Structures are given as C-alpha cells and as structure tokens.
Amino acid sequence: MTNARFLKACRREPVDATPVWFMRQAGRYMAEYRALRERHTLLDICRNPDLATEVTLQPVRRIEVDAAILFSDLLLPLEPMGLPFDFIKGEGPQIETPIESPEDIDKLRIFEPRESLSHVLEAIGLIQRELAGRVPLIGFAGAPFTLASYAIEGGHSNNFARTKSLMYGHPESWHRLCDMFATIIGDYLNAQIDAGVDAVQVFDSWVGTLSPADYREFALPHTKKIFDAIGTRVPTIHFGTGTATTLEDLRDAGGDVIGVDWRSPIDDAWERIGYDHAVQGNLDPTLLLGPVQRMFSQTDDILERVGGRPGHIFNLGHGILPTTPVEHVQMLAQYVHSSSRRR
C-alpha cells in the first residue's frame, strides 16, 4: 500500500502517472448514490457502517481514482459536543441551537470519539476490507475555524458575520472554543488512523474569509495543534478555499500536502508554499459541467505548470457539483492518467 501512487505523491516521490481523486467523489452526481438516498437520509448513511462503506466504494468502482475518501460528514463531531443538527433538503446543514454567547461555549463538552463516533471507525475497517489494497483510504475532519463557523452561524453563511463578531468581541471564548475543536479533532483523526486510514485531510473550507493577520491570530494555532497531534503517523493534507493570500500561513499550520483552489495558478502557489511540500489541486469544479474540451485544456494547463515535479496530486479546487455528468468525471480521471504517464 505504501507504494500506491497517491501515497508516493504525498511523500513527493516520483510516480508512474499523476494520482487523482476528487473531493465529494461520492454524492448526488452519481445515480447509485441518489438511489440509496431515496431510502436513507444523509445522516443514516453516515451512521450506518455498511451504507457508508457502500457509498465510499461507489466512485472507486466507476472512476479511475487513486484514493477512496471515507464517506462521512464534517459536522458529525458537533452532536456529541452538544450541538445537534440535521440536513434540510435543499438548504444544507442546520444546527438546532447555534452558539450565540460565551456561556453557550461553556456548556459544550469534549467527548471520546472511540465511543460517540465508533460507527465511523467501524466503517473504516469495513471499507479497508472491501478495498483490499486497491487504493488507499483517506480519512478526514474539519478544521476549527470551519467547524466553529457552522456552530455559530447555524448553517452556511456568506459573510460569517456572527462568527467574526464572536471572534473579535470575545477572543478568549473564541480561542477556548477552537482549542476544544482542536483537541477533539486531533483525537478523532488519530482514532481514524488507528482504525486504518492511510492518509488524512483537514478541511478548512471557509477559512479564506480571514485576512492573513486574522488567520494567524485566530485560526493557525488551533489547526496547528491538530497537525501536531498527528505528527508523522500518516501523510496529511491541509485544504482550504479562497486562500490565495494565506497559502504560506496554511502551510505553517501544518500538512505534508497543501490544497490549492482554482483562484491561484498552481505553479505560483507551489513556489510560495515551497517545494518541500506536496500540492493538491486545482481544477475549477464548474469546468466539469462542460464543455469537455475546456475541461481538458485547463487540465493540460495545470499539468504543464506542474511540469512533472514529484508531489502533485490532481484534484479539483473544491468539491464536485451535484449537476456534474458522471461521464465527465470518468473522462477527466482517465485524461489525467494518460496525459501524465511517464515512461
């Protein structure tokens, strides 16, 4: 398994072809996922190890991906902390009682992931048995800023006004909340590694809303605590979007591989991050809607910018959109492999 293309690229070792996987490679763009969702809610799938295993494997069967990603959701740790939530059709996640004040933070608790999220750990064992070494399995969790933003906003936000108000208005409480997230997520990712994942990705999807100085003050120390807790046990990927001005700071927080979104040319980004790190990215997910010629030419551009330097993992700059034709995803994975094949 340590010889898998994806893991080699994480370690910046030469590979026979550029490894590729897609954020949100399991999901609504696939007919077999939609069929399962007619009978089960998203949370049912996340909480049932057999269903989570089935959905994790769906893209591996259909698309030439070089890694599987555990099917779960970023928000699962919120409930055992004392923040129950649900997914509302067409709207996304909704936290029942979002954090409004420092007193609400006092009521939250640190929990034992091996108990409260044991179903996720059980799914990892089942998935690894089913994968039988075909491709590595990526585990994941959210970074403190992104998790705090859901806990405070109650769902998705465009301006993160409540989050920033709490951050600026009650910095001590903010740091206490994020430190609690960091402790929990570090422990949870170590539990995923114990259960058998081959690599982990930390998603800080919305951290791009912070200026570099605010990132360093309010987010970096907490994300760093997570990467420090994992150490060198498995390769780590650190992903965010809107991070064109904070890439160096993201790198300083940790991660062997730094995710780059489509807003930055990948060669510029890599130069700034430094060649002692691997990079992952960075096609605009919208290009997968078509026309395919444009998807291919932009893929060529990314591969040319990378120039065959070891340590590139091909991915999108963010997750696959639900309206994406599955054939385009299949064609793209094949295209990345055939265009980057080294003899």
Ligand code: CP3
């Ligand atoms: O294939 C994979 O990538 C693994 C599965 C996965 C899911 N969520 C399943 C899911 C992963 C890696 C996540 C992470 C996640 N969850 C993130 C970080 C990644 C990112 O996109 O930035 C975030 C912010 C969440 C929180 C979340 N979950 C939101 C905002 C939503 C609603 C938005 C939407 O796309 O509908 C979800 C729901 C969710 N999680 C779906 C899936 C497949 C939607 C599918 C459904 O409703 O059936």
